[in-house]
Amino acid sequence: ELKVEQNPLFLSMQEGKNYTIYCNYSTTSDRLYWYRQDPGKSLESLFVLLSNGAVKQEGRLMASLDTKARLSTLHITAAVHDLSATYFCAVDMRNYGQNFVFGPGTRLSVLP
Amino acid sequence: DGGITQSPKYLFRKEGQNVTLSCEQNLNHDAMYWYRQDPGQGLRLIYYSQIVNDFQKGDIAEGYSVSREKKESFPLTVTSAQKNPTAFYLCASSIIGQASGANVLTFGAGSRLTVL
Numbered sequence: 001e002l003k004v005e006q007n008p009l010f011l012s013m014q015e016g017k018n019y020t021i022y023c024n025y026s027t028t029s030d031r032l033y034w035y036r037q038d039p040g041k042s043l044e045s046l047f048v049l050l051s052n053g054a055v056k057q058e059g060r061l062m063a064s065l066d067t068k069a070r071l072s073t074l075h076i077t078a079a080v081h082d083l084s085a086t087y088f089c090a091v092d093m094r095n096y097g098q099n100f101v102f103g104p105g106t107r108l109s110v111l112p
Numbered sequence: 113d114g115g116i117t118q119s120p121k122y123l124f125r126k127e128g129q130n131v132t133l134s135c136e137q138n139l140n141h142d143a144m145y146w147y148r149q150d151p152g153q154g155l156r157l158i159y160y161s162q163i164v165n166d167f168q169k170g171d172i173a174e175g176y177s178v179s180r181e182k183k184e185s186f187p188l189t190v191t192s193a194q195k196n197p198t199a200f201y202l203c204a205s206s207i208i209g210q211a212s213g214a215n216v217l218t219f220g221a222g223s224r225l226t227v228l
Contacts, residue, residue, distance in 0.1 A: 033216055042202060042219040043155075088154060092215070099145070099170070100217060104154040 002027050004091050006103040013079050014111050021074040021106045023089035030067045031092035034074055036085045037105070043088065047074075079110045114139045116220035118203050123225045125190070125197065133188045133223045135203035142208045144186035145217065148172060149200040158201075161186055162208055190225060198227045 003026040013019050023032070031050050035043040047056040049065035049072060056063050060083065062075045072089055086105045093101055116137045125131045137144065143162045147155040157170030161180040175194025180186055186205075190197045201224075204217040 035217075042221045043204075043217075045216050045218070048216050090155075090217070094215070099157055099160060102155040105152075107152075 002029075002091060002093055002098065002101045004089065004101050004103040006087075006089060006106050008106060009104060010107050010109075012109045012111060013076075015080055016078050018078065019076050021076070021087055021108075023072040023074070023103055025070050025072075025089075025091045025101070025103075027070075027093075027096075028067070029070075029091045029093055029096070030065075031095075032065050032072045033090045033092065033100075034063050034072070035088045035090060037088065038085050046087075074106075076108075081110045081112060084108055084110045116203055116205055116218060118201075118220035118223050120223060121221065123223060125225060125227050127227060128192045130189055130191050131225065133190070133201055133203075133225070135186045135188065135220060136184055137186075137203075137205045137218075137220075138184060139205055139218060140183075141205035141218070142183070143206045143215075144180070145204045145206075146170075146176070146178065146186070146188045147202045147204065149202060149222075155202065158188065197225055200224050 005024045007022045034047040037043045047063040052067040054065045060077045065072045086107045088105045089103045090100045119134045145160040146158040156172050158176050159178040161167035177189045202222050203220040206215045206217050
């Protein structure tokens with residue numbers, strides 16, 4: 001059974017600081033997605049990572065995928081309050097007869 | 113604009129009642145999904161469907177039922193057999209493309225069910 005872990009689960013950081021969220025998964029997949037969820041809202045797609053070594057950047061967020069290590073990272077550069085949200089990684093297992101498997105989420109609070 | 117519409121946004125249910133959550137998409141997506149989210153938790157798959165008149169159980173299907181009579185619609189019924197139904201329910205859809213394609217999930221706004 002595929003397990004997806006995220007670290008940390010809770011992150012409180014000051015504006016202007018950098019930090020990285022980690023997503024580890026337990027079996028082979030070469031497709032991983034990052035989503036953002038604001039409190040009480042739905043999920044919004046952030047990044048689609050489709051191969052080993054993939055790197056995507058949008059504003060202050062950068063995501064990468066290392067399929068050999070079964071690890072994806074979401075790096076936050078010079079955090080601002082608007083980035084406060086919960087971030088989920090999801091591993092796409094549809095090529096293996098399964099579905100998307102979501103991590104537990106990382107709740108990020110950016111403090112002024 | 114293309115998207116997924118879920119209704120109602122908020123729903124209150126008395127114990128022993130069945131309730132149905134609506135999910136409609138105009139994205140022409142083949143696959144549709146229902147997820148449950150509990151406070152502070154990740155998403156758990158209830159049911160999914162890749163084609164009309166066919167659907168499969170996810171990880172937590174007990175106490176739920178679905179139908180897929182039209183490509184655009186995938187309603188979820190929360191039955192009285194679901195012992196702890198209070199949660200946030202999210203409907204999603206995706207294309208079923210080539211294996212190397214990016215079939216990202218598009219989510220609806222969600223339905224929050226509370227059992228009184």
